[in-house]
Amino acid sequence: xxxxxxxxxxxxxxxxxxxxxxxxxxxxxxxxxxxxxxxxxxxxxxxxxxxxxxxxxxxxxxxxxxxxxxxxxxxxxxxxxxxxxxxxxxxxxxxxxxxxxxxxxxxxxxxxxxxxxxxxxxxxxxxxxxxxxxxxxxxxxxxxxxxxxxxxxxxxxxxxxxxxxxxxxxxxxxxxxxxxxxxxxxxxxxxxxxxxxxxxxxxxxxxxxxxxxxxxxxxxxxxxxxxxxxxxxxxxxxxxxxxxxxxxxxxxxxxxxxxxxxxxxxxxxxxxxxxxxxxxxxxxxxxxxxxxxxxxxxxxxxxxxxxxxxxxxxxxxxxxxxxxxxxxxxxxxxxxxxx
Amino acid sequence: xxxxxxxxxxxxxxxxxxxxxxxxxxxxxxxxxxxxxxxxxxxxxxxxxxxxxxxxxxxxxxxxxxxxxxxxxxxxxxxxxxxxxxxxxxxxxxxxxxxxxxxxxxxxxxxxxxxxxxxxxxxxxxxxxxxxxxxxxxxxxxxxxxxxxxxx
Numbered sequence: 001x002x003x004x005x006x007x008x009x010x011x012x013x014x015x016x017x018x019x020x021x022x023x024x025x026x027x028x029x030x031x032x033x034x035x036x037x038x039x040x041x042x043x044x045x046x047x048x049x050x051x052x053x054x055x056x057x058x059x060x061x062x063x064x065x066x067x068x069x070x071x072x073x074x075x076x077x078x079x080x081x082x083x084x085x086x087x088x089x090x091x092x093x094x095x096x097x098x099x100x101x102x103x104x105x106x107x108x109x110x111x112x113x114x115x116x117x118x119x120x121x122x123x124x125x126x127x128x129x130x131x132x133x134x135x136x137x138x139x140x141x142x143x144x145x146x147x148x149x150x151x152x153x154x155x156x157x158x159x160x161x162x163x164x165x166x167x168x169x170x171x172x173x174x175x176x177x178x179x180x181x182x183x184x185x186x187x188x189x190x191x192x193x194x195x196x197x198x199x200x201x202x203x204x205x206x207x208x209x210x211x212x213x214x215x216x217x218x219x220x221x222x223x224x225x226x227x228x229x230x231x232x233x234x235x236x237x238x239x240x241x242x243x244x245x246x247x248x249x250x251x252x253x254x255x256x257x258x259x260x261x262x263x264x265x266x267x268x269x270x271x272x273x274x275x276x277x278x279x280x281x282x283x284x285x286x287x288x289x290x291x292x293x294x295x296x297x298x299x300x301x302x303x304x305x306x307x308x309x310x311x312x313x314x315x316x317x318x319x320x321x322x323x324x325x326x327x328x329x330x331x332x333x334x335x336x337x338x339x
Numbered sequence: 340x341x342x343x344x345x346x347x348x349x350x351x352x353x354x355x356x357x358x359x360x361x362x363x364x365x366x367x368x369x370x371x372x373x374x375x376x377x378x379x380x381x382x383x384x385x386x387x388x389x390x391x392x393x394x395x396x397x398x399x400x401x402x403x404x405x406x407x408x409x410x411x412x413x414x415x416x417x418x419x420x421x422x423x424x425x426x427x428x429x430x431x432x433x434x435x436x437x438x439x440x441x442x443x444x445x446x447x448x449x450x451x452x453x454x455x456x457x458x459x460x461x462x463x464x465x466x467x468x469x470x471x472x473x474x475x476x477x478x479x480x481x482x483x484x485x486x487x488x489x490x491x
Contacts, residue, residue: 092356099384101403104419106384113356141352152420155449214447307455308462315444 043181043192046126056243059170060231061283063200065089066116066140067166070206070225070251071278072335082123089116096312097150106150108160114168116140126179133177140200142168148206157211164204170233172196198235204228218258225251248281257301264302273298274322290326295333297322315339371438374406379433381405381414383441385450388426389415409435416441418449423478425449427471440465449474 065071066089075088093112100107122134148162174194181189205228213220227249235241255274262269279292299320306314322333373380381387386402387395391413395402407414411432418425429452433439438455446468453465 090352092352093360099403101400104421111360113352113359115352154420154422155418155425212445219445219447305453305465306458306462307465310455310457310463313442313444313465314462 043176043179046128046179046181047124047132056233056240056245057284059198059233059241060200060243060245060247061280062116062118062138063140063168063170063202063231063233064229064247064249064283065280067091067114067142067144067168067200067202068227068229068249069110069112069144069146069162069164069166069204070227070249072333074333085118085120085122087116087118089114091115091144093144094312095146104152106152108146108148108150108162110144110146112144114140114142114144114166130178132179135175135177136172137174138170138172140168140170142166142200146204146206156213157209160206160208160210162204162206162208164202164206166202166204168200170198170200196235196237196241198233198237198241201232201234203230218256221253221255221257223251223253227251247283250279250281252277260300267303267305270301270303270316271298272301272318272320274320292326293324294326295322295324297333299337301337301339371404373436373438377409377435378406379409379435380438381407381412381433381441382438382455383414383416384443385416385418385441387414387416387441389413407433407439409433414441414452416450418443418474421479423476425474425476427474429469429471431469446470 071089071091075086091112091114093110093114095108095110097106097108117140118136118138120134120136122136124132124134126132144164144166146162146164148160151159151161153159172195174196175191176193177191179190179192181192183189206225208225209223211222229247229249230244231247232244233241253274253276255272257270257272260269260271273296275294275296277292277294281291283291285291297320299318301316301318303316304314305316308314316337316339318337318339320333320335320337322335324331324333371380371382381390381404383403383405387405389395390405390407395405405414411430413428413430415426415428418427427448427450429441429450431439431452440453440455441450442453443449444451448470450471452469452471454467455463456466457463
């Protein structure tokens with residue numbers, strides 16, 4: 001059964017209760033990625049004490065919350081007394097089954113381009129009590145490809161083991177206003193700026209279960225996905241980011257759809273309601289301020305049912321509106337969908 | 340609070356992704372030819388067992404692609420799973436020079452028959468969905484025994 005997935009744009013608003021220590025970690029992820037590690041150490045000593053492992057974890061968290069398979073697009077806005085920031089992620093691609101002749105199982109493959117960005121303006125103090133403003137911009141763009149199998153247990157249930165490779169180019173620019181550092185070479189730098197680059201790779205093993213049952217004209221879809229992720233970061237700019245880690249995420253989603261009386265060009269519209277939960281199991285809460293997202297929403301899908309370039313099926317396009325809430329995150333999700 | 344609905348970078352990324360995907364897909368596409376004369380083409384993602392009561396034999400490809408005569412046709416196609424086999428029968432009137440396709444689109448029935456009509460150079464439409472007249476579910480072990488009576 002060929003299919004496709006498209007991008008979804010989501011608006012999220014974090015509760016305004018992020019601790020300052022968390023902001024330190026987030027900001028220093030980019031602030032420390034630069035051409036001269038010795039200067040970074042000087043800056044770290046003047047702003048706060050923070051471990052290298054915190055920096056690594058935050059960088060990997062930003063990468064994983066942008067590129068992990070199964071994630072939809074999202075935009076986060078954070079506005080507190082200490083911080084104004086915006087983060088978004090987006091992906092555009094498709095996944096499809098293909099026939100393996102003479103076998104019960106089908107093949108499954110997909111490809112997607114992914115991107116993410118985070119802009120932070122963070123208000124801090126040095127150890128001497130002087131105000132410091134960090135302006136940080138991080139960008140990430142990459143590609144993701146997966147291959148696997150689709151195993152039909154019966155006509156309702158499919159199990160899919162998948163393997164995914166993701167590669168991303170990471171770029172960060174940081175301006176530190178109000179800070180003066182003395183470098184080991186004896187120079188004094190005021191308002192230092194840092195530019196850094198890294199290549200981030202991940203190998204992801206996924207097990208997915210998808211269940212479908214029709215109740216008259218209504219269609220109930222339940223799915224669960226568990227990702228095992230090996231991350232590797234390579235940076236010539238900053239040895240701190242030469243690292244590799246293991247992470248896990250889980251995703252659950254339920255959706256119910258049914259007919260509407262609406263027709264466009266002879267094709268039907270269906271309404272839907274859904275609920276989903278994403279759990280970034282191994283990400284420390286201090287890294288990004290949240291470890292899970294719960295979302296409920298509704299939408300409309302137009303079943304255009306075409307076959308682009310006579311190759312793979314594209315069943316529907318639609319819009320959806322959801323509300324996101326959890327212990328640490330709340331917001332709304334407005335997006336375009338394609339299946 | 341600042342909320343950016345669609346940053347410029349996101350738009351550029353989306354446009355680049357669309358273009359790249361189209362180029363990639365174009366390089367892999369070949370429209371299947373339809374036999375000359377009063378024929379139509381039946382494609383299936385699952386094995387075709389019978390056409391108009393006649394069992395399909397021969398190469399593996401024959402089980403997934405058949406030239407059929409225009410007019411009323413009946414096709415028996417099996418949807419295999421690890422628990423059951425679903426033997427689905429389709430009856431429809433085929434028009435000459437057209438392509439028909441049986442696929443699993445996670446509809447209410449396991450398989451659906453579509454008429455495949457080219458809309459323009461970029462895409463074809465799947466039209467006139469036909470559900471099977473009936474699907475017979477058989478446990479996998481029973482289906483294997485019937486297919487091969489000598490099997491233990």
